[in-house]
Amino acid sequence: MKYDVVVVGAGPAGAIAARCSAKHDANTLIIEEHPYIGSPVQCTGIISIKALDECDLKPESSFVYRNIRGANIYSPGNHCIKIDGGKTKAHVIDRKIFDRILVAKALDEGADLILRTKATALKNNKNGAVLTVRQNGTLQEIQTKVVIGADGIQSSVARMSGLGRVGKILSCIQVEGQYEMADADFVEIFLGNNVAPGFFAWVVPAADSIARIGLCVNSSNSANRSAHQYLKKLLKEHSIVSTRYHGSSTSMVVGGMPVGALKHTCTDAVIIVGDAAGQIKPTSGGGIYTCAVCAKIAGGVASIGDASKKGLELYDTMWRKCIGKELTIGMHIHNTIGNFSDQRLDEFINIFDDQNIMDAVRQYGDMDQPSVLLGKIAPYLNKKQLFTFAGSIIKDFINSK
Ligand SMILES: Cc1cc2nc3c(=O)[nH]c(=O)nc-3n(C[C@H](O)[C@H](O)[C@H](O)COP(=O)(O)OP(=O)(O)OC[C@H]3O[C@@H](n4cnc5c(N)ncnc54)[C@H](O)[C@@H]3O)c2cc1C
Known part of the structure; x- marks a missing residue:
């Protein structure tokens, strides 16, 4: 078998990446190890309006509860x-149906899909890759220019290509x-x-x-x-x-x-996206918005056909430009609040008992970009609150350097 782009994993990241790559006329295949799309479900199914938009979907009753x-x-x-x-x-959604709609959209753009097929080995160099897959107990090789590893938290593509695991x-x-x-x-x-x-x-x-x-x-x-x-x-x-x-x-x-993105998300003939790359919001654990943003870029860059690490680095640069800052600030907030004592957490919640702060939350609160809110509420904090909360986040930032 020979394809321009092979996407491993038919979750939201894989489906969106495949849709974009096929849309740009790259001959695209998705492989999924399970016999069904969207199952087993590992999600609460909360998706912001912005995230649904990013997935190019409307809130239809077929999947919105x-x-x-x-x-x-x-x-x-x-x-x-x-x-x-x-x-x-x-919206609160049915993830199983949602994932199936996303995959159907990729197929509509011309991508192929093979179920019950697991990526087991990978040989990659700057000209392309050979992916070994197991299907019904039989091993076979697929030649491709680019492999997109959208294979979730246990990503074998990231491991096999030497890009490691999320820490x-x-x-x-x-x-x-x-x-x-x-x-x-x-x-x-x-x-x-x-x-x-x-x-x-x-x-x-x-x-x-x-x-x-x-x-x-x-x-x-x-x-x-x-x-x-x-x-x-x-x-x-x-x-x-x-x-x-x-x-x-x-x-x-x-x-x-x-939580915490991989240091490098591409190498020769390989791109890693979604949970596999740690592209999840560390403040809320939401991953659909971020994976949609990154998967679109992954599919677009893979379709160009330059399999070299240098060529694929465009993906790494572009996704970090879109959401890298948000993930980094989110990680500092996650580390800081995650280590608060119960007394500090109580004090933290008390901050929101203030009309100015609640107005800012209403106006600027965005579950996909919590850092924007941070800047907006800072002017209303008193000295003690600023020292305790903003100071802790800055300390975490300095410690991470
Ligand atoms: C308890 C929980 C609740 C969550 N709630 C929310 C929420 O409310 N909102 C939100 O936005 N996010 C939520 N998330 C996060 C969200 O579910 C993930 O960020 C999202 O599913 C990531 O999509 P993905 O496509 O990267 O990975 P996945 O959805 O994990 O898809 C990866 C796919 O790859 C396949 N695969 C793996 N290995 C191979 C292989 N070797 N060969 C072939 N196929 C393979 C898997 O079978 C799977 O289908 C939640 C996560 C958890 C754990």
Whole structure:
């Protein structure tokens, strides 16, 4: 088999990259190790309006469960701040259908798809690559100019091409079950070192009376307890969640969130994109917006046909120009807030009990670009708050150098 571009992985990053490469007349193949697209699902399915736009999709009822206006954020001491966007800011989607629509769009542009086919070996040089795949127990070789590794958190393409692995992986778990939302247009976020050390827990309304309840933990902050143990505790003991959760879950998702992008995302004949490259927002764990931005660039650059590392570096340069700063600042915010004590987290949430700050949040809050908000609220912080919060972020920045 011979193709101009072979995309490994039919998740959102792979589907969007393949769509763009095929659109630019490159003969494109997607391979997916599973027999189905979009399954198993490892996602809460929150997608901003901007992200949906970036995927070139409209919010259709075939995959949108409901609209979300904002968030109720609970501090460790259960002080709640309501962030109300005033209108729909995001959607809760069915990821399985969403992924299938994205792949169908790539096929409409002329890409080919082979399911139950796993990339197992790779030989690459500046003129192209030979990818070995296993299909129904048989190995075969595919010749191509460029391989796009969109193969998620365990990326074998990144490993086989020497680009390595994302350094920090958060452990995540989520169940879907009966839950009485206080307000079905809002998601609930819970902070605290006893709730989800290093990150946060969430409750996201899905279908009627059903919510997705989950959390991520940073294993270096988690006192030897697993994400599963924290979730059990949240559902059974948390003073708010345990009273709203009705004790029966219909599905469970266990996964990882790779935060902190790879140092290099391309080499001779190889581009890495999406979770495989760590292109996920470290503040929220959202990866669909960022992977859509990067996958479009990946598909476009791969279709040019210059397989040399020098040629493909255009991809690395362009995606970092679009979202690199946001991911870097997001990582400093993630490191800083992730290491706060419960007392600091309470103080942090109290900052938002201020009309000027809430106005700024309403006007400039953007779940895909939280750094913009940082600059807008800074003028309203008093000296102590500036020293504590902005100072900690700057300290993390200096320590990372
Ligand atoms: C618990 C949880 C909740 C989340 N919630 C949200 C959310 O609400 N909103 C949001 O924006 N993001 C969310 N994310 C992140 C989001 O799910 C990912 O960022 C997104 O799926 C990344 O897409 P991707 O295409 O890079 O990788 P994936 O979706 O992981 O797709 C990779 C594909 O590659 C295939 N593959 C892997 N290896 C091979 C191989 N060797 N050969 C062939 N195929 C292979 C896999 O089967 C898979 O289909 C969440 C993540 C987790 C863990």
